[in-house]
Amino acid sequence: MMTKLAKTVVLGLSGVMAVGAGAAAFAHSSPSAPVSAIQLGAKQPGVNKKSHGRHHRGLAVTVTAISGQTLTVRHGKKGKTRTVTLTDATLQAGAYKVSASNIAVGEHLHILGLHGTRPVILLQPVARGTLQNSSGSWTVAGKTKTWTLTDASAAAVLGMPSLTAGTTVDVYGVRSAATVTPTAIAAQPDRASAKVTATTAGVVTLVSKKLGTLSYTIPTAGSAKWLSGLKAGRGVIVLANPATHAVLRLMPAKMAPWRKTAALVQHSVAGQFTGGSASAISLKTAWGTATIDPGSRTITVISPGHPGTALSQIPQGANLLIHITAQDLSVRVLNSTHPAG
Numbered sequence: 001m002m003t004k005l006a007k008t009v010v011l012g013l014s015g016v017m018a019v020g021a022g023a024a025a026f027a028h029s030s031p032s033a034p035v036s037a038i039q040l041g042a043k044q045p046g047v048n049k050k051s052h053g054r055h056h057r058g059l060a061v062t063v064t065a066i067s068g069q070t071l072t073v074r075h076g077k078k079g080k081t082r083t084v085t086l087t088d089a090t091l092q093a094g095a096y097k098v099s100a101s102n103i104a105v106g107e108h109l110h111i112l113g114l115h116g117t118r119p120v121i122l123l124q125p126v127a128r129g130t131l132q133n134s135s136g137s138w139t140v141a142g143k144t145k146t147w148t149l150t151d152a153s154a155a156a157v158l159g160m161p162s163l164t165a166g167t168t169v170d171v172y173g174v175r176s177a178a179t180v181t182p183t184a185i186a187a188q189p190d191r192a193s194a195k196v197t198a199t200t201a202g203v204v205t206l207v208s209k210k211l212g213t214l215s216y217t218i219p220t221a222g223s224a225k226w227l228s229g230l231k232a233g234r235g236v237i238v239l240a241n242p243a244t245h246a247v248l249r250l251m252p253a254k255m256a257p258w259r260k261t262a263a264l265v266q267h268s269v270a271g272q273f274t275g276g277s278a279s280a281i282s283l284k285t286a287w288g289t290a291t292i293d294p295g296s297r298t299i300t301v302i303s304p305g306h307p308g309t310a311l312s313q314i315p316q317g318a319n320l321l322i323h324i325t326a327q328d329l330s331v332r333v334l335n336s337t338h339p340a341g
Contacts, residue, residue, distance in 0.1 A: 058112040058122075063105050071103065073111075084111065086121070090219065093123040093172050093184045095239045095248040096158040102183045106174040118220060123184065126175040128326065131185075133165045140171055140180070143327055145296045147171065150181045159187030159242050189239040189248055196234045204230055204250065211240055216247040267325065270334075273318045276311050281331070283320060292322060294329045303333040 061073035061084075069086040091098045102123065103109070110122040129142035138152040149155075155173065157163055163185065173182035194208035199218075204227060206214045216238075218227045227250060230236070235253035240246060269290055271283030278299065281292045303309040311331065314320070319334040 058110050059114055061109050061111060063103060063107045063109060066100070066103060066105060069100060073109065084114070084119070084121070088118050090118065090120045091123070092120065093156075093158065094125070094170055094186050095189045096184075096186055096241075097248075098123065098156060098158075098184055102156050102172070104174055104181070104183050107172070107183065123172040125170040125172055127171040127180050129168070131163060131165050131167045131169055133163075138163060140169060142296060143298060145178065147175070147178055147180045149185075150179055152182055152185065155182035156184040158184055159189060160185075161243055187242050190242045190245070192238050192240065193253065194236055194238045196230045196232055196236060198232055199228065199230045202228075206236065206238065206247075206250075208238060211238065211245050214238060214240070214245070214247050216250055267323060269322045269324070271320065273314050273316060273320050275316070276314070278311070281311070281322065281329075283322070292324070292329070297324075297327055297329040299329050299331065301331045301333070306333075309333070 059075055061075040063071055064074050064081065065072035071084045071086065072081060073084055074081050086100050091100065091102065093102065108124040108126070110124060112120040112122070127140045127142065127147040129140040129145075129147070132139045132141055132146075138149040140147045140149065149171065152163060160167060164187075168188045170186045170188070171180055171182050172184040172186070173180050175181075190211065192208045192210040194206040194211070194214060197205045197207055199205075202218045204216045204218060206216070208214060216227075218224050230250075237251040237253055238247055239249040239251070241248055269283060269285070269292060271285035271290060274282045274284050274289070276282060278294065281294065283290045283292070299311060301309045301311055301314065303314070314331070314333060321332045321334055323330040323332070
């Protein structure tokens with residue numbers, strides 16, 4: 001249920017579109033199973049690129065070569081190339097820190113703070129689901145699709161002592177159709193409430209009913225300033241390694257209303273419906289045109305007063321708000337037009 005503020009922002013902007021690199025300010029990864037980017041039309045409003053450009057949004061790239069601590073990557077529609085040094089970079093696979101050995105040619109990455117001294121490089125998951133093993137062969141079963149893992153034993157195993165059937169995981173690596181050559185296979189972190197007991201010398205100590213006494217060393221990049229200011233008694237959310245209970249990340253226990261609204265807008269698209277199918281949904285927005293590829297997500301249509309409406313029954317020109325998550329795509333019909341057919 002959207003708040004009044006969220007409704008005002010989304011409906012007021014009407015055609016606002018933004019699918020951000022991170023789901024929230026304190027999460028360095030996109031949560032997400034395989035994601036196909038929204039393709040924007042040519043018409044776009046003016047933007048001060050120096051203050052609101054790639055430095056803040058991050059840069060989506062594909063790795064084309066690896067040499068020691070240097071990556072060569074390709075980005076943009078024109079396939080521009082550049083080199084990225086990993087020496088002072090932080091590499092993340094979801095909440096887990098990884099190393100350069102967990103990156104492969106052909107892998108998709110997202111780079112934050114590219115022009116800074118300590119960039120954050122986010123590996124992008126290519127599959128999410130439950131690990132399964134059949135006669136020694138590993139697969140990952142999602143809601144609607146199953147991926148076969150090639151040479152899974154060579155991948156880094158995160159959050160598990162070893163590959164464990166039945167575990168919900170994110171898989172990082174290179175995907176080709178329904179086959180993935182993984183570089184890292186990560187169990188979903190444990191999530192628990194905790195209270196800060198002290199913040200001293202770059203270390204936050206905490207106590208959690210679920211996980212007991214914990215400590216977290218504040219990183220030099222990311223949200224270091226916020227973490228350093230945590231006071232005793234402050235409530236936080238802990239993401240922990242399920243195998244070791246080591247703290248992977250701290251997040252605010254309560255997200256400020258404006259952050260909730262920002263998160264909503266970052267993962268939503270609003271506009272007039274111009275056509276759609278299970279493989280592509282088209283909208284006319286204030287930015288021009290937008291085409292959304294649902295990928296393997298489950299599509300749900302919400303049309304007030306018309307339960308069970310199918311995507312094919314939405315009339316042309318209907319005002320839609322589409323909310324995108326890792327595994328689902330929710331299409332809400334905003335006006336009262338009756339479904340066609």
